[in-house]
Amino acid sequence: MTAPRPVIACLGAGRMGRGIAVAFAYAGHAVIMIDIKPRSADQFATLQAEALDEIRKTLASLARFGMLTDKDAETIIARVSVAPAQNIAAALASAGMVFEGVPEVVDLKREVLAAASKCVGREIIIASTTSTILVDDLSGSVEHPQRFLNVHWLNPAYLIPLVEISPGAATDPGVTAGVKALLEGIGKVPVVCAATPGFIVPRIQALAMNEAARMVEEGVASPEDIDKAIRYGFGFRYAVMGLLEFIDWGGGDVLYYASRYLEGALGSDRYRAPEVISNNMRDGRIGMRTGSGFLDYSGRDIDAYREQRLAELVELLRHFKLARPPVLDGE
Numbered sequence: 333m334t335a336p337r338p339v340i341a342c343l344g345a346g347r348m349g350r351g352i353a354v355a356f357a358y359a360g361h362a363v364i365m366i367d368i369k370p371r372s373a374d375q376f377a378t379l380q381a382e383a384l385d386e387i388r389k390t391l392a393s394l395a396r397f398g399m400l401t402d403k404d405a406e407t408i409i410a411r412v413s414v415a416p417a418q419n420i421a422a423a424l425a426s427a428g429m430v431f432e433g434v435p436e437v438v439d440l441k442r443e444v445l446a447a448a449s450k451c452v453g454r455e456i457i458i459a460s461t462t463s464t465i466l467v468d469d470l471s472g473s474v475e476h477p478q479r480f481l482n483v484h485w486l487n488p489a490y491l492i493p494l495v496e497i498s499p500g501a502a503t504d505p506g507v508t509a510g511v512k513a514l515l516e517g518i519g520k521v522p523v524v525c526a527a528t529p530g531f532i533v534p535r536i537q538a539l540a541m542n543e544a545a546r547m548v549e550e551g552v553a554s555p556e557d558i559d560k561a562i563r564y565g566f567g568f569r570y571a572v573m574g575l576l577e578f579i580d581w582g583g584g585d586v587l588y589y590a591s592r593y594l595e596g597a598l599g600s601d602r603y604r605a606p607e608v609i610s611n612n613m614r615d616g617r618i619g620m621r622t623g624s625g626f627l628d629y630s631g632r633d634i635d636a637y638r639e640q641r642l643a644e645l646v647e648l649l650r651h652f653k654l655a656r657p658p659v660l661d662g663e
Contacts, residue, residue, distance in 0.1 A: 342364070344365070344368055348489065362426075365383060384414065420448065496532055579619065588605050
């Protein structure tokens with residue numbers, strides 16, 4: 333017999349709460365969004381209507397994209413409810429997991445997390461969705477902090493597969509594993525990262541976005557051409573291979589020498605290769621051609637692996653409608 337799906341509670345009925353609600357309701361979970369701001373009955377009714385209307389519009393869009401039918405949308409939205417702040421204890425009584433998604437204000441988050449942790453059993457996992465405040469800066473507000481961690485979703489939460497899980501010093505490893513399994517169960521792709529500023533995606537993203545803006549500032553290319561380069565070159569490859577996998581594909585030595593050139597030519601140490609690149613070269617971990625780099629390729633059929641990655645790139649060409657038949661003699 334299949335175990336019942338846990339009820340998901342979202343602290344906050346804003347954009348993040350609504351996105352998470354769609355993701356879980358789509359996957360069969362009941363979801364309760366809890367308003368954290370005291371309001372009059374009329375004010376709450378307005379918020380409730382706005383939240384459910386946005387979710388309804390999101391599901392309608394997914395229906396137009398062929399992911400569900402209009403009838404399915406009604407079934408899914410029936411799984412979502414909104415509760416007023418004064419009913420937090422009753423709303424959390426049935427929660428199997430709690431996601432905090434209130435504005436990025438430390439004191440507000442601490443207040444909301446403290447209140448919520450008093451309303452649920454010590455076994456109920458609580459997660460903050462913050463992308464800027466580290467788990468250990470919030471865990472002191474949570475009763476039984478071993479069940480607390482950061483779970484960072486990327487917007488739109490109901491579409492982007494990746495979710496970053498960041499446990500803290502007090503987090504029970506079993507809690508991390510449980511959250512990972514829950515997310516995989518709704519079709520997400522969770523990754524675990526240390527409690528460090530920027531997590532994984534925001535940290536890399538900030539560098540890339542600032543560099544793109546800097547190139548506009550320097551007159552390197554137009555904004556349109558820079559974005560075209562990202563979509564059809566940079567992003568195209570990294571939709572199939574991760575950054576570290578791509579270093580291994582070409583060879584860490586290529587990155588090392590390219591970094592030295594850029595550092596000198598552009599006069600900035602922001603292009604300097606980190607020490608791990610030099611260490612890998614010294615130890616013979618160049619990448620696929622030596623059997624290891626950042627990843628281990630020993631025992632892997634490299635020709636078959638390359639073939640698979642190339643096939644995935646061809647599928648992307650088809651997606652962008654850029655796959656063309658060959659020009660043959662006589663045609």
